[in-house]
Amino acid sequence: MKNKLFIWIMIISCIAALFAGYDRYKVENGYKNIEITGDLDALSDLADYGNMNVKNILKDYKNKGMNSISVNEVNLKKLQDKGKASYMSLSDASAMGMTSDNAALKDVLKKADGFLPNSVVVITEDKDTAGFLSEGLAKRYKDVIYDASGGLSVFAFNKPLQEVEINGLGFDTADFDMVKSAGLIPVARIENYNNLNDSGIDDYMDMIQKYNIDQVVFGRDEVLGNEDKIDYAAERFKEEGITTGIIELPVDRNYETQEGMNMFAKQTDYKAFKLFSLSGREMAAYDKTEIADKWYRAVLDRNVRMIYVRPEIRTDKTAAFNVRFYGGTIDLFKGYMNDIGEDLGEIVPMSELHTPWILQAIIGLGVVAGSIMLLNTLVSLTGKAAYSLMALGAVITFGTLYSKFFDLGIKALALVSSVVFPALAIAYVMKVCEEKRGSFISYTLKNFLKASLISAAGALYIAAIMADSKYLLKLDYFRGVKLSFIGPLLYFLILYFVRYFRQDLSIKDRVVYVLKLNVKIWYIVVLAIAFIVVFVYLSRTGNNPAMGVSSVELKLRSILEHVLVARPREKEFLIGYPALILMLSFVYYGFRKGWRLVWGLFASIGQLSLVNTFSHLRAPLGISILRTVYGIILGIAVGFIYFAIFKYFLGLIKKKWGVDA
Numbered sequence: 001m002k003n004k005l006f007i008w009i010m011i012i013s014c015i016a017a018l019f020a021g022y023d024r025y026k027v028e029n030g031y032k033n034i035e036i037t038g039d040l041d042a043l044s045d046l047a048d049y050g051n052m053n054v055k056n057i058l059k060d061y062k063n064k065g066m067n068s069i070s071v072n073e074v075n076l077k078k079l080q081d082k083g084k085a086s087y088m089s090l091s092d093a094s095a096m097g098m099t100s101d102n103a104a105l106k107d108v109l110k111k112a113d114g115f116l117p118n119s120v121v122v123i124t125e126d127k128d129t130a131g132f133l134s135e136g137l138a139k140r141y142k143d144v145i146y147d148a149s150g151g152l153s154v155f156a157f158n159k160p161l162q163e164v165e166i167n168g169l170g171f172d173t174a175d176f177d178m179v180k181s182a183g184l185i186p187v188a189r190i191e192n193y194n195n196l197n198d199s200g201i202d203d204y205m206d207m208i209q210k211y212n213i214d215q216v217v218f219g220r221d222e223v224l225g226n227e228d229k230i231d232y233a234a235e236r237f238k239e240e241g242i243t244t245g246i247i248e249l250p251v252d253r254n255y256e257t258q259e260g261m262n263m264f265a266k267q268t269d270y271k272a273f274k275l276f277s278l279s280g281r282e283m284a285a286y287d288k289t290e291i292a293d294k295w296y297r298a299v300l301d302r303n304v305r306m307i308y309v310r311p312e313i314r315t316d317k318t319a320a321f322n323v324r325f326y327g328g329t330i331d332l333f334k335g336y337m338n339d340i341g342e343d344l345g346e347i348v349p350m351s352e353l354h355t356p357w358i359l360q361a362i363i364g365l366g367v368v369a370g371s372i373m374l375l376n377t378l379v380s381l382t383g384k385a386a387y388s389l390m391a392l393g394a395v396i397t398f399g400t401l402y403s404k405f406f407d408l409g410i411k412a413l414a415l416v417s418s419v420v421f422p423a424l425a426i427a428y429v430m431k432v433c434e435e436k437r438g439s440f441i442s443y444t445l446k447n448f449l450k451a452s453l454i455s456a457a458g459a460l461y462i463a464a465i466m467a468d469s470k471y472l473l474k475l476d477y478f479r480g481v482k483l484s485f486i487g488p489l490l491y492f493l494i495l496y497f498v499r500y501f502r503q504d505l506s507i508k509d510r511v512v513y514v515l516k517l518n519v520k521i522w523y524i525v526v527l528a529i530a531f532i533v534v535f536v537y538l539s540r541t542g543n544n545p546a547m548g549v550s551s552v553e554l555k556l557r558s559i560l561e562h563v564l565v566a567r568p569r570e571k572e573f574l575i576g577y578p579a580l581i582l583m584l585s586f587v588y589y590g591f592r593k594g595w596r597l598v599w600g601l602f603a604s605i606g607q608l609s610l611v612n613t614f615s616h617l618r619a620p621l622g623i624s625i626l627r628t629v630y631g632i633i634l635g636i637a638v639g640f641i642y643f644a645i646f647k648y649f650l651g652l653i654k655k656k657w658g659v660d661a
Helices: 004-029 040-049 054-064 076-081 090-099 103-111 127-140 174-181 198-210 230-240 261-267 280-285 288-302 319-339 357-378 383-401 406-432 440-465 481-500 507-515 521-539 551-564 570-588 595-613 621-657
Strands: 035-039 068-072 086-089 119-124 145-149 152-160 185-190 215-218 243-247 272-277 306-309
Touching: 004 357, 004 383, 004 440, 004 621, 035 040, 035 319, 040 054, 040 068, 040 319, 054 174, 054 319, 068 174, 076 086, 076 119, 086 090, 090 103, 090 119, 103 119, 103 145, 103 152, 119 127, 127 152, 174 185, 185 198, 198 230, 230 261, 243 261, 272 288, 280 288, 288 306, 288 319, 288 551, 306 319, 357 383, 357 406, 357 440, 357 481, 383 406, 406 440, 406 481, 406 570, 406 595, 440 570, 440 595, 440 621, 481 595, 551 570, 570 595, 570 621, 595 621
Parallel strands: 035 068, 035 306, 068 185, 185 215, 215 243, 243 272, 272 306
Antiparallel strands: 086 119, 119 152, 145 152
16 A cells, blocks of 8 residues: 555644644643642641641741641541540440439430430530531531530430541631631632532532632542532532642542542533642651652642642651751742742633544544554555545544544544554664665664654644543543553564564464574573563553662652653663664664564663653643653663663674674
8 A cells, every 4th residue: 555645644633633732732831830738737736736826837838838728627526636525426425424414415315315326426515616516517417416504515416426527517717817817828628518408508609708719629539519419519619710629539549539520620611720649658758858859740740730738747756846847848849849930829720621523533533544554564455445444444533523432532542542653663663674874873863763753643642632621630531551551562573573574484484483493592581681671661550550669760760850850751761762773773783683673672662652651641741742852862862872882792792702693
């Protein structure tokens, strides 16, 4: 088949992808400002640990860069810690009632007959607290029993104590007054509850309006509203122009969001921002630099705009040390943001983005054309067969993208791009290895860059076809990461066997030849090294890699992140790109053809990693482009260094033992 038509289809698709990519870049560029947000409860605990005034800590941390405070709902545990109320199980309250002559307690215990033994009893002497509990408990729980006499207010409700002690009961609005008086931005952390109705949602909205709150983060694992009320809650948020924080939850979840967030964000036109918080274990274990580096990486790689600071008290240290430690960490992170030109201030949320359907369809045609060209590298297609496949691919693409399977179609096209274009790049390199032209530098650099451009077309397709708010905010994500890593490697091995291995034999005879091959020790050594490298490489892919990162590599990453900002990937500039330079260099200087199998396998890693970089859709497009450019520049330099070393040692081996490589 002739490739001219298919190349033109891909060129047109690339132009469409550039338009979509530019729209994405503009949206990401308007997503501004970083908020360092303190958790008020954790800061209050820190103050209590040292018998300090929390207002003084807020003032100190504001001077160091903290610019907003998250106010949590009050819960039973918080009331008890503050000495405003106490709570216990019904069985414990019954034991107390046997020796108490308080009428309120005895009356509530009598009415609670039949409740679970571990159901909840709450006691307070404070009238304001009693009023707060009366309203909060009545909204959230059914059949709350209440009595107030003899100086005590006693409540009981039939819910297990362990399930409700940290559930929110409403806000202490004095917290908002304190935050605003300190000159900090108040953020409300609202919790959903089972009996929530329109009135309860309206109460939250009234409070938000009264205290001029623009940002809300949802507490626990779900957004405000339930199956019946999430529509109304989202409608009210949209009316009031409230921006929602999307919390990144642990990566062992299917994807990082709270239950209902996808629907909620969609119905509020994706007026949202990404929030990042380290766990208590991490906050207690890391030093200042490690914590600040984690926050810094979240901004660069995840496009996070709110860094949520929940200090974990280090009980082996003094209160003064704890206050200084977290203040110093905030100050260090502020310096990092200044270094990369990020402003601290109230977040400007991401604008809604949806790539027009017609552009996505045109991009899809480019993916189909590339797939047919790739198939032609393995099986020679006639012109009629190729055009028929193109027509069939076009019908499937347009039909899928214009149906209820739209999302599936977009993800499928992205996945195919991640496999096809790195494979096409390697196919191109294998083809130019058959004939060398020009000078050594011209031959290696020109063909290296051409191969990288082919892979870059796939990267552009993914970045553009998935340019949508739900992907940029990680409410949905690229699927098939493992396949995108393995596919090009398998293709290269098949291509090598079909097109370049013992062309004088039939396919059947080649199989027999391989089975009868006298394997030399150095073959085994090289294959063992290749297997180990590929195993390590695959073990470290995805969100939950089986193999961690060494401390030395972490140090290297940290240096690169702060020097270059967009840190290039080690597997690209230390393995994949240098292997491609070695592959071309070995061809130019006439080394054995067998080296192409070794270097081609590693070169495939570099090309597929280039495309994979752009499948991390939450990373800003500008950062991904810079990361790729830096990786290519460093990879070329490292590749020529590797070649000089290999050439020198292979020359020594030939001179000493007469072995020709």
